[in-house]
Amino acid sequence: MTDRPPRTRPFSRRQRAEPQLTYRIAPTLKALAQALPQGPGVYLFWGAEGDKLPLYVGKSIHIRKRVQDHLRNPEEAAMLQQTQRFEARPTTGEIGALLLESQLIKTYQPLYNQRLRYSRQLCSWSLVNGQLQLAHANAMAMTPSAQLFGLYRSAHAAKEAIATLADTHMLCLSTLGLEKASPGKPCFRHMVKRCAGACCGKETPEAHLARCIAALEELRLQAWPYAGPVALVERADTQQQWHVLDNWCYLGSAPDQHSAQALVTPVKSYDVDSYKILVRPLMLGQHEIVPLLARDKIVNTF
Numbered sequence: 001m002t003d004r005p006p007r008t009r010p011f012s013r014r015q016r017a018e019p020q021l022t023y024r025i026a027p028t029l030k031a032l033a034q035a036l037p038q039g040p041g042v043y044l045f046w047g048a049e050g051d052k053l054p055l056y057v058g059k060s061i062h063i064r065k066r067v068q069d070h071l072r073n074p075e076e077a078a079m080l081q082q083t084q085r086f087e088a089r090p091t092t093g094e095i096g097a098l099l100l101e102s103q104l105i106k107t108y109q110p111l112y113n114q115r116l117r118y119s120r121q122l123c124s125w126s127l128v129n130g131q132l133q134l135a136h137a138n139a140m141a142m143t144p145s146a147q148l149f150g151l152y153r154s155a156h157a158a159k160e161a162i163a164t165l166a167d168t169h170m171l172c173l174s175t176l177g178l179e180k181a182s183p184g185k186p187c188f189r190h191m192v193k194r195c196a197g198a199c200c201g202k203e204t205p206e207a208h209l210a211r212c213i214a215a216l217e218e219l220r221l222q223a224w225p226y227a228g229p230v231a232l233v234e235r236a237d238t239q240q241q242w243h244v245l246d247n248w249c250y251l252g253s254a255p256d257q258h259s260a261q262a263l264v265t266p267v268k269s270y271d272v273d274s275y276k277i278l279v280r281p282l283m284l285g286q287h288e289i290v291p292l293l294a295r296d297k298i299v300n301t302f
Contacts, residue, residue: 025071025080032086033071036064040236041090042100043067045083045112054087055079056112059101063088079112091253092241093234095281099243099250102273122272123158124148124221130209131177134158149219151272161219169215170196175208222279224248226291231260232281233288244292248275257290264295 036043040061044054056079060066067086070076091097105113126135126148134155135148152158159178166173166189173189174181175198181187189195190202198208229246231254242260244251246267254260281287 029071029080029083029086033064033067036067036086036088037090038062038064039090040093040097041088042097042104043089044087044104045070045079046085046087047082048084053108054104054110055082056110057101057104057108059097061094061097063090091234092236092239095232095234095277095287096241096243096253098277099274100253102271102277103250103252106273122270123152123155125150125158125162125216125219127213127216130175130205130212132162133177148221149216151221151270151275153272165215165219167194169211170194171212171215172196172198172203172208174199175205176212221275222283225282226289228294229264229292231257231290231292232278233290235288242290245274245278248278250274250278257292260290261292264292266295 040059041063042057042059043063043066045056047055058066058070071080089100091100123134123136126133150158150161152161162178163173165171166176172187172195173179174187179187179189181199184200186197186200187195190197190199196203196208196211198205224247229244229251231242231244234241234243240255242254242257244254244260244263246264247270249267249269249271251265251267252263254263282289
């Protein structure tokens with residue numbers, strides 16, 4: 001019998017509480033972390049001098065404290081051993097930090113960030129003549145007339161989500177145009193009691209469509225509620241930031257309205273992360289919203 005390598009055991013509670021037992025943080029990193037600002041914003045971990053891409057991008061309402069928390073986490077030892085310096089990009093508040101973090105992660109694609117990586121396959125469901133169809137990001141227009149349900153990073157994820165919804169509500173995927181079935185005959189899902197029978201006449205098409213619309217309602221996307229680009233004004237004490245937005249996309253931030261107007265550019269797609277960040281504060285009216293001119297409507301006065 002050959003010898004087996006020793007099994008790797010997870011960190012004990014004591015090791016988690018005392019990270020110095022697991023790895024040693026360079027004193028220079030501790031000093032650099034201590035020098036970071038205390039307010040909200042985004043922070044970047046950088047490796048060797050000359051690196052063009054950061055190792056990690058994060059956000060917090062307390063930059064210094066959050067970076068110091070990283071230094072105490074044994075599970076981040078590999079990243080910390082490569083880190084040579086920190087960079088802070090302060091924001092006025094939490095919304096600015098969330099938007100900037102999302103933008104930087106998609107721009108840089110850092111090695112140690114996975115959650116917010118840019119996806120070119122972003123899609124949603126639309127209901128057309130009683131059948132579900134995939135709508136891709138580059139074709140989405142979040143106007144008040146749009147009937148879109150759910151946001152997914154791939155067609156596979158979208159199909160998995162709609163299958164789960166169909167199971168929960170006994171919907172017929174063949175009636176919705178997503179599975180093949182012989183006309184008038186029960187689909188496979190009906191035979192395993194996951195479909196109420198719209199495929200074989202046990203439920204009328206009208207009743208099935210009504211149930212489908214009711215089930216989809218929980219996934220309905222909010223249409224972009226403005227005629228064009230706007231600035232969300234975030235204030236804290238004497239500071240303010242104008243976050244430029246259009247069709248749920250983040251175009252950048254500026255210190256005043258004139259500078260914000262200069263950031264307006266045509267929007268080509270749709271950003272799921274910005275939507276999730278913005279939908280609540282915009283729908284609840286928590287911040288001042290200032291309409292901006294679309295790029296093609298700006299008049300040059302010089």
